[in-house]
Amino acid sequence: MSTGNFQVEQIDHVTLFVPDRYEAAQWYKQVLGLEICREYKKWADEGGPLMISSDSGRTMLAVFEGQSSRLQEADVEQHIAFRVDGVGFLKFVDRIEEMLITDGGNQVSQEDIVDHDLSFSIYFHDPYGNRFEVTTYDYQAVAETLEC
Known part of the structure; x- marks a missing residue:
């Protein structure tokens, strides 16, 4: 067991909800250059997230099917x-x-x-x-x- 301090290396992924993951992936590719991470496609095939990224999976969007939600507080x-x-x-x-x-x-x-x-x-x-x-x-x- 390590006795060092815990430190986050980077953001791994952010979760989004969309009606159709593959349709959304095409939009994100066209607009932001995000590509489907083939090594995680199994998750999507099993009903989990479709992982997309612009940096070979170092930072990803985890795209699930479902309702999107927005948090609005103090105009932010x-x-x-x-x-x-x-x-x-x-x-x-x-x-x-x-x-x-x-x-x-x-x-x-x-x-x-x-x-x-x-x-x-x-x-x-x-x-x-x-x-x-x-x-x-x-x-x-x-x-x-x-x-x-």
Whole structure:
């Protein structure tokens, strides 16, 4: 038994609920580049989660079939944030309008970029009501590009 301190290495996965896991996986692939983790597909085949990831399974979304739920308190809505570098952020927002992503009602566009003074973010919902954020801390590089 180890006598060292316990320390979390990283987030392993976040659970989402959607009506159809495979349909959702296609949406997440198109919008966020997430791929089905083949080594965990057995779980989905047995009624468990469909695991998807953009980094070969180091950090994953566990997609279950069922009702989505949202926690809203003090105008802060539960969401999942994906960090990207500045180039990735700009590529994402360049194609956001063609992907027809909404914020739960209205189509999201480049005008919806939020300047947090230290980072830039854009918020949107998947077709199942789950809220997401794509964010970058490459503030200066993105700020210079957005000013053009």
